[in-house]
Amino acid sequence: MDNTEKLPNSETITRTPFASSRKIYVPGKLHDIKVAMREISVEDAAIKGPGGCGSVVTVYDTSGPYSDPDVELDVRKGLPRLREKWIMDRGDVEQLNDLSSIFGKERLYNSDLDHLRFQDVKKPLRARAGKNVTQLHYARQGIITPEMEYVAIRENQRIDELREEMFQHPGQSFGANTPMTHITPEFVRDEIASRRAVLPCSINHPEAEPMIIGRNFLVKINANIGNSAITSSIEEEVEKMVWATRWGADTVMDLSTGKNIHETREWILRNSPVPIGTVPIYQALEKVDGRAEELTWEIFKDTLIEQCEQGVSYFTIHAGLRLHHVPMTAKRTTGIVSRGGSIMAKWCLAHHTESFLYTHFEETCELLKQYDVGFSLGDGLRPGCLQDANDEAQFGELDTLGQLTQLAWKHDVQTFIEGPGHVPMHMIKENMERQLKACGEAPFYTLGPLVTDIAPGYDHITSAIGAAMIGWYGTAMLCYVTPKEHLGLPDREDVREGVVTFKLAAHAADLAKGHPGAQYRDNALSRARFEFRWQDQFNLSLDPEKAVEFHDKTLPHSNAKVA
């Protein structure tokens, strides 16, 4: 029995509200929903809040109830189940009497794990026989779900309620088609129906606040967390998730490869206000003690079911890596650097056959649509260095991902596509253009790209440069990179540095695309700067605490701050 695992408690979770901010809840018009946002009070004569009263700036808020001191939370019970009623009201799901996965049951009924198991586990939901419960399926039937209205209101950040003229440079959007004024629920539905956007929201993760990933919406960012064989605890991972969403992570991927992966994920899910993604092959590999060639479809499928029933909202699946692609990597400088990609390449070579991810792809679709879990089709052959960028292997796999996207869409499974990697600046745009074409405008989700290989220790910056650019060109979500990339596992401060860096890159992309209202916060902060309203400047920052800290170091007197 493992007594070394440390569990979260209310002391280990960050709940500090943001300075001069209050959480607001904007009601829906079509549905009985309340959309969470953060309102920053400022002393700015140039603006008024919605309704004309008080000077406020409303900002998109990923931090969930943690930053609202009025909400009582107990990490052992998990977050309020915001979407439970919406899901049940649709009448197309059933509650199972037990978990369906063999591994899930093993863990549930193992009394050695009682002390570290999240106690308040609900029985899983699944689509009733013959039903498809994906948001894509609803959207194609013309249904505007509460989730869709939620994201419409959320994306607007109340810009639709502002009375003042909003000065903003027209953007250059490379064919993206964001409405000029504000986002409507019908626009959200239409974007999902046309598969240009994904609303990741597993029916088993009702705690998550709906958000949307698509190039006609605000550019989103993902933060990776997860334990490893040598470090970290459930306590740390839950706090890392809370910490990452505090600074702006729109989704979190749990890439745990250490002990108690199942239980760690449960703790994370029950306390996460954002959708959670995983790479299921990582856990499957742990189940065969790291021997890639021993992986089977059965083990993998059981892992998918296990995670579907816990509430993961999207899976990275490297189904596009085909046997004939593998020799294309032989002449590369850095071969295959994607972990999932190298696992599957090893499997393909050992068995000299196409991977079970590829051959069982439609079976996977059948499964995912019962839980509304989306695909993040993995780029197992992404380039690991500039030299390998945009090569035959990378684009060969991308074409296969395009074919798989069509299959996923046949089942109304929501799908986005993963992209590179390491790419010099002048070769980034080709990635976006090819992806849009090969994958029928499915959303793109990239890791960086890093624009040089020579700056380990600063790779959050080398990748933020590429990320801002590819976000501008049309990428819908940017996976963060921390300063520890290539060197080690990120700690808490690295997570913050990575998230804020990618938040600013995503925002730079929103500005360049001309997303409606994106420049509002920049204008407000700039006026505060010009008028020496230091507190407003801090409060409007992406990271107010760092702004205050840096200001203090040089000018320690508080009266200097109001000079």
Added chain:
Amino acid sequence: MDNTEKLPNSETITRTPFASSRKIYVPGKLHDIKVAMREISVEDAAIKGPGGCGSVVTVYDTSGPYSDPDVELDVRKGLPRLREKWIMDRGDVEQLNDLSSIFGKERLYNSDLDHLRFQDVKKPLRARAGKNVTQLHYARQGIITPEMEYVAIRENQRIDELREEMFQHPGQSFGANTPMTHITPEFVRDEIASRRAVLPCSINHPEAEPMIIGRNFLVKINANIGNSAITSSIEEEVEKMVWATRWGADTVMDLSTGKNIHETREWILRNSPVPIGTVPIYQALEKVDGRAEELTWEIFKDTLIEQCEQGVSYFTIHAGLRLHHVPMTAKRTTGIVSRGGSIMAKWCLAHHTESFLYTHFEETCELLKQYDVGFSLGDGLRPGCLQDANDEAQFGELDTLGQLTQLAWKHDVQTFIEGPGHVPMHMIKENMERQLKACGEAPFYTLGPLVTDIAPGYDHITSAIGAAMIGWYGTAMLCYVTPKEHLGLPDREDVREGVVTFKLAAHAADLAKGHPGAQYRDNALSRARFEFRWQDQFNLSLDPEKAVEFHDKTLPHSNAKVA
């Protein structure tokens, strides 16, 4: 008498060599010169050094003799006077018996300053009557100076001596015209003669190693240092200069506004291996106790002479800000944010006339060409926020800068142009295109641009994104921004963070432009990464110390490093 000033000594100057590196000196073929570079030893079977022996990677090195343990240095005596003979051999300069500036003399003969004055001051050089001693003047006569051959060899980083095939992606250079293989001395001469490049090298700063600023060469970066009324000492500023060049600063601007500006600058110059720039109006303003309206041409001119005779290589002069531009800033969100710009705007409004910088511009040219001091024509009306980007005021001033460039060229004064500032990504390219057109392809030197206003504390990153892009589009030199931008004065670690961040941005631009050999280091580091040669990976990094530090934190065992 001021006894609080702290002076540098050998203990306060960083002289640590880079790990597994040695300083090499590549001889010239036309001139008796030795060009300093750094050679990194690696265990890389894929490469051989020049001559075919040993695996080495040669890198551009701005750190001067400080990183060569074989050179004996005494900070009280200054660096070896590398270029003295080259300058004297041309036979067109004379050594003056005394300083020419009134202020310079006052300081020199003030015995209260004896204790803090650099002791080994040489008498200044100046062009003999009727002579023009600028590199531009020589280049236009077809002369390849030792300085020109030095930069040709330096730019190549020995890529011309490599025997192996060099894999590199062809770049996209937007009309830049870098040779496909390597840089020749004649190419350098021709680029200077055509005014597309500037080789800043005051005849009174013979200690500096020649470098070149132009869009057909490696993108350069500048680091700002300088004391202020409340902080810092001569000791700190000299070490900041050494520290900045260690991490890659190609030039350093001394923006001191505190006490003992003249003496601080002397200490910096005598110990600097890179050209030094200044904003002379800052010191002139100190001479009139901060009252902008009391500035006069005479005070300013005396300041120019003072600094020319000390050895400053380029002056930021905001001569393009004209009286009729000032009202254009009235409707801006952040008005005039350039310090030089706001000083001159205040002066223009107080006197209701064109500034003396503008009206005496040709007299300034007459002066500068006697010392080969270059213009960095300042953008006093650069935008201070996204909203003000690319506006009438900014581009109105740019057009005036273009006219002044033609005047400067009439006198063969080397000239580059300063650029913004705060600009959203999609509006950056217009800045480059307009500058090239308005200023006849004179080199562009930008501050960022920052691509969003909402990330104080992370503005080295918001600006590195814009800097990498504008460098790719053709900007020749990028002024660094530190994490303290907008919040406070950078300390030593901020300087390092800012320099390395801008070095990686400049390198990303070199890669995107397809600069010959730029990808060599990326390839070598990527191979080391793929082969788990950790030490090589660290040693090839822009900041090896940080890479080692970050790696250690997670995997503390040294055997993990060779795994």
